Amino acid sequence: MFVNRTRELAFLNARYASQQAELVVLYGRRRVGKTELLRTFCQDKPHVFFVADLGTEEGQLAEFTRQISAFTAGDPNLLAPFASWEAAFNFLARQAQERLVVVLDEFTYLIDVNAGLPAALQKLWDVQLKDSNLMLALCGSYVGMMEQEVLAYRSPLYGRRTGQWRLQPLSFWDAGEMLPRFSFDDLVRAYAVLGGIPAYLRQFDDRQSLLHNIERKALALGEFLYDEPRFLLLQELREPSRYFAVLEAIAGGRTRLNEIAQGAKIAPTSVSFYLKTLQEMGLIDRTVPVTEKNPAKSRWGVYRLTDPYFRFWFRFIYPNRSLLERGETGQVMRRVRQELDQYAGAAFEEICHEAVWRAHAEGGGGGLPGFAPAAVGRWWNRQEEIDVAATGAADGRPALLLGECKWSSRPVGVNLLEDLKRKGESVAAGQEGARIGYALFARSGFTPALRRQAADEGVWLVSAEELAALRTG
Numbered sequence: 001m002f003v004n005r006t007r008e009l010a011f012l013n014a015r016y017a018s019q020q021a022e023l024v025v026l027y028g029r030r031r032v033g034k035t036e037l038l039r040t041f042c043q044d045k046p047h048v049f050f051v052a053d054l055g056t057e058e059g060q061l062a063e064f065t066r067q068i069s070a071f072t073a074g075d076p077n078l079l080a081p082f083a084s085w086e087a088a089f090n091f092l093a094r095q096a097q098e099r100l101v102v103v104l105d106e107f108t109y110l111i112d113v114n115a116g117l118p119a120a121l122q123k124l125w126d127v128q129l130k131d132s133n134l135m136l137a138l139c140g141s142y143v144g145m146m147e148q149e150v151l152a153y154r155s156p157l158y159g160r161r162t163g164q165w166r167l168q169p170l171s172f173w174d175a176g177e178m179l180p181r182f183s184f185d186d187l188v189r190a191y192a193v194l195g196g197i198p199a200y201l202r203q204f205d206d207r208q209s210l211l212h213n214i215e216r217k218a219l220a221l222g223e224f225l226y227d228e229p230r231f232l233l234l235q236e237l238r239e240p241s242r243y244f245a246v247l248e249a250i251a252g253g254r255t256r257l258n259e260i261a262q263g264a265k266i267a268p269t270s271v272s273f274y275l276k277t278l279q280e281m282g283l284i285d286r287t288v289p290v291t292e293k294n295p296a297k298s299r300w301g302v303y304r305l306t307d308p309y310f311r312f313w314f315r316f317i318y319p320n321r322s323l324l325e326r327g328e329t330g331q332v333m334r335r336v337r338q339e340l341d342q343y344a345g346a347a348f349e350e351i352c353h354e355a356v357w358r359a360h361a362e363g364g365g366g367g368l369p370g371f372a373p374a375a376v377g378r379w380w381n382r383q384e385e386i387d388v389a390a391t392g393a394a395d396g397r398p399a400l401l402l403g404e405c406k407w408s409s410r411p412v413g414v415n416l417l418e419d420l421k422r423k424g425e426s427v428a429a430g431q432e433g434a435r436i437g438y439a440l441f442a443r444s445g446f447t448p449a450l451r452r453q454a455a456d457e458g459v460w461l462v463s464a465e466e467l468a469a470l471r472t473g
Contacts, residue, residue, distance in 0.1 A: 002040050003198075004174040005033070008165060012041045015135060015163050016099065022135040023125060023160050027146040028167035029282035030232055031199035034139050037167065038103050046071070047101035048092070052109040060110060064088055085117060089124050096133040108140040111149050118149055122156035130160075142236060144280040169196030169282075172351045173470065181206035184468045185443065188407070189340055192347035193218065195308035200225060214336060219317065219329050226324075229313045236281065242266060246274045247305065250284060251314035255302035275303060283307050290377035290389045291400075291430060300380070308347055315343060341407065348407040349387050352441040353377065355462060356390050356401065358470045368394045368401060368437035384423045387441075394435055402427060403439035403460075413447040416440060417459060441467070 062081040069079035082088040140146040194200040204213040233240040249263030261271040288298040371394040379389035388403030439460035
């Protein structure tokens with residue numbers, strides 16, 4: 001199933017409709033749906049779609065030739081293999097009397113076997129391709145290499161690209177379109193397990209219960225999801241054991257650089273390299289309180305796993321591998337049943353962060369008419385923590401929206417709002433002149449007393465039903 005990606009398809013279609021040659025770079029972490037996006041874009045257009053692999057350059061050129069031959073002659077075996085990439089692209093440029101899309105998927109594999117390929121493409125572009133009818137799309141999963149070898153200033157292709165897009169995981173609402181039979185609560189739980197990665201979402205069958213899917217698709221030996229984090233690291237990295245140790249340390253609650261280095265048994269001077277690479281892969285990030293003026297230098301920075309499935313895997317699968325591989329799935333499922341709602345709380349917070357962007361896109365809510373968020377995240381200091389904090393402006397003045405999220409089975413009451421307002425005083429002390437509004441997000445709704453007070457004070461109350469309604473936001 002292909003869902004949404006409306007903005008991404010609009011971007012690609014605009015490049016296709018231009019009256020000039022295009023060199024577009026599409027990149028993002030593995031499994032995020034890059035190939036499916038490009039195939040959907042190409043399906044009604046003349047195109048040559050080549051997916052590279054780990055083979056030799058000679059083998060890659062032979063397969064590229066077969067794809068070209070199938071397009072130009074209707075027979076993949078008619079053309080003799082091109083001797084070089086230059087020869088192949090010169091041929092394509094001559095053939096492209098009308099608009100032609102050429103996709104080089106898994107482009108980083110081609111760079112692995114021929115480090116000079118970006119320079120060769122740069123020369124081809126400057127001499128011939130920039131005046132052709134080609135739309136060349138370079139696509140890759142190794143984010144760091146794509147940024148260094150294709151997008152960076154030192155890359156031969158720097159300045160040649162006409163557009164680039166880093167593809168992100170699906171939002172909670174778009175992910176829900178792939179599991180439409182699940183209730184809102186189970187969608188939140190499923191998102192907490194799988195995140196917005198289309199390849200992971202496709203593993204679940206919403207005709208079965210969520211717990212059935214977890215047992216049969218995540219905890220079962222031999223299934224795609226069972227060893228996915230380990231296989232992804234093996235596929236992407238040259239020293240997977242060290243990266244695995246870093247991820248394990250973060251998953252175990254070590255969130256600061258020195259703690260991670262100690263947990264992973266890597267020198268603090270070296271661990272930054274591994275953290276940077278994992279950030280580029282979209283598996284971790286470094287977060288700071290949203291009000292920090294200089295995030296890169298903030299002493300409050302902490303690392304966390306951003307990929308929900310990696311979080312689930314390190315919590316429920318990796319520590320129980322011995323049981324699972326002996327077929328003792330029932331023992332692990334008992335723990336999943338007991339802890340799943342607690343585990344889903346972090347994903348619910350992330351959904352609420354996105355809800356702020358969606359609900360405030362056109363202003364309103366939270367006692368801040370016209371509020372436009374500039375940054376949404378969390379806030380904390382040594383004593384307090386606030387689940388949702390958004391900085392921005394309202395009516396030309398600096399503004400701050402503060403909120404709490406409750407993934408609980410009971411309606412929340414006035415005490416939650418009063419506690420939030422108390423914590424808000426600490427935030428306000430560092431935001432002189434800013435207007436402050438409050439919001440509460442609750443899975444099970446709000447008590448009548450809280451609803452009355454919220455109406456009097458202009459507090460934004462967001463129930464599960466209202467969150468679900470933001471699907472079209």
